[in-house]
Structure formats: C-alpha cells, structure tokens
Amino acid sequence: MEIVVEITVLPEGEGLPLPRYMSADAAGCDLLAAVHEEIPLVPGGRTLVSAGFAMALPPGFEAQVRPRSGLALKHGVTLLNSPGTIDADYRGPVSVILVNHGSEPFPIRRGDRIAQMIIAPVARARFEQREELAPTERAGGGFGSTGRGS
Numbered sequence: 001m002e003i004v005v006e007i008t009v010l011p012e013g014e015g016l017p018l019p020r021y022m023s024a025d026a027a028g029c030d031l032l033a034a035v036h037e038e039i040p041l042v043p044g045g046r047t048l049v050s051a052g053f054a055m056a057l058p059p060g061f062e063a064q065v066r067p068r069s070g071l072a073l074k075h076g077v078t079l080l081n082s083p084g085t086i087d088a089d090y091r092g093p094v095s096v097i098l099v100n101h102g103s104e105p106f107p108i109r110r111g112d113r114i115a116q117m118i119i120a121p122v123a124r125a126r127f128e129q130r131e132e133l134a135p136t137e138r139a140g141g142g143f144g145s146t147g148r149g150s
Contacts, residue, residue, distance in 0.1 A: 005057055008053060013034040031065065032111050034110070041107070047097075048096070051093075051095060057086070061122060064118040066082060066118060
C-alpha cells in the first residue's frame with residue numbers, strides 16, 4: 001500500500017533529502033539531522049533535533065518515530081519517548097529527542113541519519129463499560145506472567 005504524505009521543508013531542512021526508504025522492503029524511512037552546526041551529545045545528555053520538515057498525514061494514519069539500531073548498538077544513542085507518535089492533525093516541525101546512553105560524546109552532524117519513521121494506519125476504538133470481562137486463560141496475570149514455564 002502506498003499513500004501520499006505532503007511535506008513542507010523548513011528553513012533548517014533546505015538542501016537535505018526528503019525522508020526516504022533505504023531498501024525495497026524497509027518499513028521505516030530515515031530522518032536526517034537538520035542542524036547547521038555540530039551538536040556534541042554528551043553521555044547522559046539529551047537534545048531535540050529537527051528533521052527539517054513538517055508534514056500532513058492523511059486522516060486515519062500516524063507516523064511513529066523510532067530509534068536506529070546501529071546508533072543504539074554502536075554508540076548507545078537512542079530516542080526518548082519512543083516510539084514517538086505524530087498524529088494526522090499535527091502540522092508542526094518533526095523533531096527527534098535523542099539521548100546518549102553511551103560512555104563517549106556523540107557528535108550530531110547535518111544530514112546524519114538519526115531516527116526512522118514508520119507510517120501506519122490507526123484503528124479508532126469505541127470504549128464500552130461492562131460489569132465483567134470475558135474470561136481468558138491468562139486472566140489478570142501481569143508483568144512476567146507469560147514468561148518462563150514451570
């Protein structure tokens with residue numbers, strides 16, 4: 001399935017490519033750092049980085065902003081508020097909250113691939129109150145209840 005997502009390039013994004021998929025079956029498209037000067041992300045530090053655009057998602061869709069596995073593995077850099085959700089009615093700048101869980105400063109440079117964005121359909125729920133819920137084998141078993149067998 002292919003949908004059209006309208007994009008407006010912001011001043012800080014001028015000259016950067018639009019989001020794009022890096023392989024034929026990639027689920028996520030890359031978001032690039034739209035910074036003018038290098039940002040040193042210190043260990044334990046976090047910063048908000050613009051992706052350089054705003055967009056209009058079609059009704060019934062959302063964008064999920066997720067970490068890039070290579071940054072997490074190699075540098076300990078990931079996203080806070082992950083996955084971040086961008087609603088179809090949001091028209092502001094797309095930005096990424098990066099955090100450095102690594103032991104070394106991480107430089108964020110213009111055009112660096114800093115996150116990936118997934119466009120996904122959204123199901124809207126209608127919530128109905130009930131006196132009782134249908135029983136299941138798991139019932140109220142919570143955290144870790146489906147883990148190791150006995």
